[in-house]
Amino acid sequence: MIAPACWEVFLDITERCLKFDPNERPAMGEVEVQLELAMSLQEEADNRNIGDGIMLHTYIGSCFSKQKSSSKKQSPGVIQELCHRFSLADLRKSTNNFDENRIIGRGGFGDVYKGYLKRDGASDYTIALKRMYRKSRQGITEFKNEVELLCQLRHPNLVSLIGFYDDENESIIVYEYMPNGSLHDHLYGKNMKPLSWKKRLEICIGVARGLHYLHTGAKRTIFHQNLCPNNILLDTNMVPKLSGFGLSLLGPRSIAGISGYNVKNNTFSVAYDVYSFGVILLLVICTKDKQVIFDKIDKMRNNQDFGRAQSGVLEEFSDVNQVSMDIYDLVQRFPLEEMIDPTLVGKIAPACWEEVIDVAERCLKQEPNERPTIGEVEMELEHALELQEEADHAYKTSDDYILVSTTIFNFELE
Numbered sequence: 001m002i003a004p005a006c007w008e009v010f011l012d013i014t015e016r017c018l019k020f021d022p023n024e025r026p027a028m029g030e031v032e033v034q035l036e037l038a039m040s041l042q043e044e045a046d047n048r049n050i051g052d053g054i055m056l057h058t059y060i061g062s063c064f065s066k067q068k069s070s071s072k073k074q075s076p077g078v079i080q081e082l083c084h085r086f087s088l089a090d091l092r093k094s095t096n097n098f099d100e101n102r103i104i105g106r107g108g109f110g111d112v113y114k115g116y117l118k119r120d121g122a123s124d125y126t127i128a129l130k131r132m133y134r135k136s137r138q139g140i141t142e143f144k145n146e147v148e149l150l151c152q153l154r155h156p157n158l159v160s161l162i163g164f165y166d167d168e169n170e171s172i173i174v175y176e177y178m179p180n181g182s183l184h185d186h187l188y189g190k191n192m193k194p195l196s197w198k199k200r201l202e203i204c205i206g207v208a209r210g211l212h213y214l215h216t217g218a219k220r221t222i223f224h225q226n227l228c229p230n231n232i233l234l235d236t237n238m239v240p241k242l243s244g245f246g247l248s249l250l251g252p253r254s255i256a257g258i259s260g261y262n263v264k265n266n267t268f269s270v271a272y273d274v275y276s277f278g279v280i281l282l283l284v285i286c287t288k289d290k291q292v293i294f295d296k297i298d299k300m301r302n303n304q305d306f307g308r309a310q311s312g313v314l315e316e317f318s319d320v321n322q323v324s325m326d327i328y329d330l331v332q333r334f335p336l337e338e339m340i341d342p343t344l345v346g347k348i349a350p351a352c353w354e355e356v357i358d359v360a361e362r363c364l365k366q367e368p369n370e371r372p373t374i375g376e377v378e379m380e381l382e383h384a385l386e387l388q389e390e391a392d393h394a395y396k397t398s399d400d401y402i403l404v405s406t407t408i409f410n411f412e413l414e
């Protein structure tokens with residue numbers, strides 16, 4: 001009755017709780033996260049038909065095994081043991097020889113393809129393959145980091161690694177396929193049905209849970225460091241899954257992205273993820289309507305030349321970083337209530353709003369030590385969702401909540 005993957009996680013946390021040296025025992029928050037993980041692994045194993053034809057099941061079992069976890073540094077050999085190595089022929093077949101029409105996304109280091117794997121006696125299994133650009137040395141580093149990291153992690157809010165392929169010419173990562181694309185697609189894509197307020201909150205809560213697991217639930221603290229709407233993928237049920245771990249292992253402050261419980265470094269890098277989470281909250285709340293934003297910018301800059309520049313900039317405005325920078329600037333000058341996505345106006349209960357705004361403002365504090373932990377963020381957002389549900393329940397027919405607050409943020413860019 002007990003799924004092997006669930007059993008491994010359960011055993012591991014039990015063993016660590018029973019450590020003779022109290023300092024080696026995990027914090028209760030970590031225990032909670034691990035047990036939630038064990039539960040979800042059990043449910044996943046019960047619900048999904050994995051393991052037959054796909055190696056997911058096998059590698060989950062082995063990656064948590066004692067022998068493997070005792071080795072501090074993963075050698076490529078161990079990684080190959082933990083994670084299935086596909087044949088290039090199979091991956092070619094699954095993507096119709098890397099057919100351009102199968103490209104579903106482009107990242108900084110490679111194209112992402114949709115592929116289908118055959119399973120004996122079962123329907124095709126859909127996968128996503130990231131094929132690294134050959135010439136990019138950084139892409140190769142990202143590939144190694146991402147595979148090394150992801151093959152050791154398992155959480156309902158992290159994208160699952162299925163396997164990889166690597167030779168001197170090709171580096172390919174194979175993930176579970178996320179049919180609903182990225183949060184970026186939903187916030188900024190054309191012809192997308194707008195996400196409801198509750199769905200946005202649920203997505204943010206899922207993202208916070210994924211980050212919480214990275215920060216405290218794995219054996220070593222992991223800093224994502226590359227959190228953005230592009231890296232938040234959505235499964236069939238619109239459950240968010242974090243991706244984009246390759247870059248998190250690079251960069252001057254990343255300490256190779258992964259470290260032991262070094263308090264000083266952890267505080268800094270963990271707080272960096274919390275900061276990025278605050279930006280995500282703003283993006284989720286604010287309108288994507290360029291005109292509304294430009295009207296504000298116009299007012300803000302009070303600059304006659306701006307009208308001339310505007311038409312050119314409008315075309316370029318698809319860049320989310322540009323949007324986030326402008327929103328970031330704007331929320332320090334105009335009430336956030338004026339920037340809410342029009343599809344959300346009247347839908348947000350005031351009590352819920354207050355809670356969400358409080359979280360966002362604290363995540364964006366200039367001083368990293370003043371930012372909440374992601375565990376606190378998760379709890380506050382769950383509370384915000386409850387407040388929304390209570391209000392919706394009490395005013396069943398009401399669709400026109402009025403926000404009387406005027407929130408102007410006071411923070412500076414990191």
Ligand SMILES: Nc1ncnc2c1ncn2[C@@H]1O[C@H](COP(=O)(O)OP(=O)(O)OP(=O)(O)O)[C@@H](O)[C@H]1O
Nearest residue numbers: 105106107108109112128175176177178182230244
């Ligand atoms: N597992 C997946 N399922 C479905 N779509 C995916 C999957 N992985 C990536 N994509 C799509 O491909 C796009 C690019 O993915 P990738 O991870 O390369 O992007 P990125 O994070 O923007 O790039 P970078 O590596 O530069 O951070 C995503 O935004 C998403 O639309």
